[in-house]
Amino acid sequence: MKIDLRSDTVTKPTAEMLEYMMNAEVGDDVYKEDPSVNQLEDYLANLFGMDAALYFPTGTMANQAAIKLHTQPGEQLICDKWAHVFNYEGGGVAFNSGVSCKLVDGHRGKITADLVKEAINPPDFYHSPLSSLVCLENTTNKGGGACYDLDNIREIKKVCQQNGLGLHLDGARLFNALVAKNQDPKDFGNLFDTISVCLSKGLGAPMGTVLIGKDKLMKNAIRVRKVLGGGMRQIGVMASGAYYALHNHVERLEIDNNRALEIGQALGKHSAISEVEEIETNIVIFYLHKEFDEIEFMRNLESKGIRISNMGNGKMRLVTHLDYKDAQHNYFLDTLKNL
Ligand SMILES: *Cc1c(COP(=O)(O)O)cnc(C)c1O
Numbered sequence: 001m002k003i004d005l006r007s008d009t010v011t012k013p014t015a016e017m018l019e020y021m022m023n024a025e026v027g028d029d030v031y032k033e034d035p036s037v038n039q040l041e042d043y044l045a046n047l048f049g050m051d052a053a054l055y056f057p058t059g060t061m062a063n064q065a066a067i068k069l070h071t072q073p074g075e076q077l078i079c080d081k082w083a084h085v086f087n088y089e090g091g092g093v094a095f096n097s098g099v100s101c102k103l104v105d106g107h108r109g110k111i112t113a114d115l116v117k118e119a120i121n122p123p124d125f126y127h128s129p130l131s132s133l134v135c136l137e138n139t140t141n142k143g144g145g146a147c148y149d150l151d152n153i154r155e156i157k158k159v160c161q162q163n164g165l166g167l168h169l170d171g172a173r174l175f176n177a178l179v180a181k182n183q184d185p186k187d188f189g190n191l192f193d194t195i196s197v198c199l200s201k202g203l204g205a206p207m208g209t210v211l212i213g214k215d216k217l218m219k220n221a222i223r224v225r226k227v228l229g230g231g232m233r234q235i236g237v238m239a240s241g242a243y244y245a246l247h248n249h250v251e252r253l254e255i256d257n258n259r260a261l262e263i264g265q266a267l268g269k270h271s272a273i274s275e276v277e278e279i280e281t282n283i284v285i286f287y288l289h290k291e292f293d294e295i296e297f298m299r300n301l302e303s304k305g306i307r308i309s310n311m312g313n314g315k316m317r318l319v320t321h322l323d324y325k326d327a328q329h330n331y332f333l334d335t336l337k338n339l
Helices: 015-022 035-047 061-068 092-097 111-117 152-164 174-183 186-193 221-227 236-247 253-268 294-303 326-337
Strands: 053-056 078-082 100-104 131-137 166-171 194-198 210-211 273-276 284-289 309-312 315-319
Touching: 015 186, 015 236, 035 053, 035 210, 035 236, 061 131, 061 194, 061 210, 061 221, 078 309, 078 326, 092 174, 100 111, 100 131, 111 152, 131 152, 152 166, 152 186, 166 174, 166 186, 166 309, 174 186, 174 194, 253 273, 253 284, 253 326, 294 309, 294 315
Parallel strands: 078 100, 078 131, 131 166, 166 194
Antiparallel strands: 053 210, 194 210, 273 284, 284 315, 309 315
16 A cells, blocks of 8 residues: 655545546637636635635745745845745845844744734834734644634734734635635635735645735736746646545545544554654654664665655654545554554
């Protein structure tokens, strides 16, 4: 049996999704004439109660475009030290927008209103960069799938409003959080100026992220996307896969979240493992006892057909997803018992 738990990006389109994609109506999306893309964008804008949405090839490009829309060169954004926009987007904030990041020492990738307040540079002190944007991540990737309570976001929003800062959400796995916490997308639409939502992680579409936001910011988004090289043509073939996923693969995220919890319980009983972090969604982070070697632990799992990620410094990660089914789950739990 082959089990790939390195990430929820490894999912492949289902037969039903492919069938749906084959029948997509398409047009030239650079002219905004692709009905399948327009349908996806309208659907998500409505779902979050926001003005506009735009389909991007990747989550990185959507986040980078959002940062460009919110900032001017020389300014500064505020984010957690583990944020994807800072750690895993190739330094794009500096490359694309000419801004720096003020890193905040949050907990499991989540930050608080007080931490944001402390991180803001006084706007009339012209020696330091002008703070102009706060980026949150929900769920947090490096933070092990932790999710925000709406009340914490409301407090952060208040600080942003008081200080004239924009508020962007990197919602690569937002749907995992919405399902886990039974939250309403419209509450998120209400609080954020822009939100990126990834369609090719747990939702299982082959590609794409949609940036959703307020008209005032979004009217320039298509230009920024063009500059970044993200204007695509008959891309409705892909957008329709995402549309299919939004109608068929959202509720089932609960299954991924539950399986992650069960894996966590099994790992917690294993003698080689010193700690399993709290599991809130589909990401499991755990640590080995000092006397065990991570490389060997991974090799041992791989010899049984199971792949997970090594995040360095004793930190291991696995992520459940659409292509990790009951048979794989049972096999993995059995394997763990005998490892
Ligand atoms: C995956 C991910 C992204 C987007 O990554 P792409 O590979 O560019 O699609 C953005 N933010 C977070 C937190 C992610 O996990």
